[in-house]
Amino acid sequence: MDDAAVETRGLTKRFRGGQLAVDHLDLAVPAGAVFGFLGPNGSGKTTTIRMLMGLIEPTSGTAHVLGRRMPRAARTVLPHVGALIEGPAPYGFRTGRDNLLRYDAADPTADPRTRAARVDAALERVGLGAAAGKKAKAYSLGMKQRLGLAAALLRPRRLLVLDEPTNGLDPQGMREIRALIRELAQDGSTVFLSSHLLDEIEQVCTHAAVMARGRLVVQGPVAELAARAQGRIAVTTPDPGDAARVLKEYGVTDLTVAEDRVTGEPPPGDRDPAELTAALVHAGVRVRAFGLERGTLEDAFVALTGEGFDVTG
Numbered sequence: 001m002d003d004a005a006v007e008t009r010g011l012t013k014r015f016r017g018g019q020l021a022v023d024h025l026d027l028a029v030p031a032g033a034v035f036g037f038l039g040p041n042g043s044g045k046t047t048t049i050r051m052l053m054g055l056i057e058p059t060s061g062t063a064h065v066l067g068r069r070m071p072r073a074a075r076t077v078l079p080h081v082g083a084l085i086e087g088p089a090p091y092g093f094r095t096g097r098d099n100l101l102r103y104d105a106a107d108p109t110a111d112p113r114t115r116a117a118r119v120d121a122a123l124e125r126v127g128l129g130a131a132a133g134k135k136a137k138a139y140s141l142g143m144k145q146r147l148g149l150a151a152a153l154l155r156p157r158r159l160l161v162l163d164e165p166t167n168g169l170d171p172q173g174m175r176e177i178r179a180l181i182r183e184l185a186q187d188g189s190t191v192f193l194s195s196h197l198l199d200e201i202e203q204v205c206t207h208a209a210v211m212a213r214g215r216l217v218v219q220g221p222v223a224e225l226a227a228r229a230q231g232r233i234a235v236t237t238p239d240p241g242d243a244a245r246v247l248k249e250y251g252v253t254d255l256t257v258a259e260d261r262v263t264g265e266p267p268p269g270d271r272d273p274a275e276l277t278a279a280l281v282h283a284g285v286r287v288r289a290f291g292l293e294r295g296t297l298e299d300a301f302v303a304l305t306g307e308g309f310d311v312t313g
């Protein structure tokens with residue numbers, strides 16, 4: 001358990017109405033990872049996080065956080081965990097700094113003598129130093145989200161749990177939060193980040209787990225997951241019609257032709273792509289470029305579930 005920041009076995013939650021939100025989940029989050037918890041809306045991510053944080057009891061199965069059983073060890077574990085779960089809800093009529101001072105004061109273990117310095121350091125950390133004296137109601141959504149992160153960073157944390165931290169942000173706000181998450185990870189905290197955005201997970205995370213309908217589809221290092229998905233074959237040619245015909249004969253499926261570019265799914269089996277280039281040349285197709293596009297997490301998801309990654313669930 002030492003090197004797992006989070007580990008669940010058979011973790012299951014069935015709500016009173018009968019809804020099976022999480023179904024026998026076995027998660028393993030290595031210490032030091034930036035772990036992406038990915039799934040369409042309604043796939044059970046928030047319910048899992050609420051169980052990890054001891055906010056709700058599992059119906060069955062176990063959850064260990066930082067090596068301790070939850071919710072039993074919540075009082076010992078949670079001081080080491082910074083969480084951003086419900087989305088930001090600062091007091092609008094108070095400044096960002098006042099919000100954090102109040103938040104810090106609610107922590108009985110926080111030393112009041114060092115409170116101001118702690119709050120200012122957290123505000124600087126998330127880039128809110130200059131806006132610290134503004135009322136929170138004047139903050140943009142991205143600034144509120146950063147204020148929430150600052151609250152999670154008031155003390156050193158071994159684990160940060162962030163539920164959809166870029167939800168509702170514009171692209172610039174998303175970039176800022178992602179950059180901040182990378183920085184936090186460099187300091188050695190484990191980051192557990194839920195998202196319904198595949199590219200976000202690919203950009204930020206070292207490891208990922210993919211959920212669909214309460215079940216784990218796959219988990220592991222992001223590079224390995226993406227590599228599992230076979231990339232598409234792509235040919236650039238002034239003879240796209242002929243190229244498509246040759247590729248089809250060769251067993252390439254799902255062909256698309258866009259101007260001088262033909263792409264498709266490679267044929268099943270481990271045939272050497274060199275055979276395909278030879279076949280194209282043999283048929284007189286002039287090839288400007290030939291390649292296998294890198295597989296993405298989305299390809300892996302589609303290959304594993306046979307479904308599209310529909311963010312509306």
Ligand SMILES: Nc1ncnc2c1ncn2[C@@H]1O[C@H](COP(=O)(O)OP(=O)(O)OP(=O)(O)O)[C@@H](O)[C@H]1O
Nearest residue numbers: 015017019021039040041042043044045046047048
């Ligand atoms: N308190 C509850 N009572 C009954 N059903 C619930 C409750 N909370 C969640 N659910 C249901 O459990 C399923 C999983 O929901 P959950 O919120 O965990 O998914 P999610 O992946 O976090 O999605 P989202 O990103 O939309 O929050 C959904 O079908 C949801 O309707």
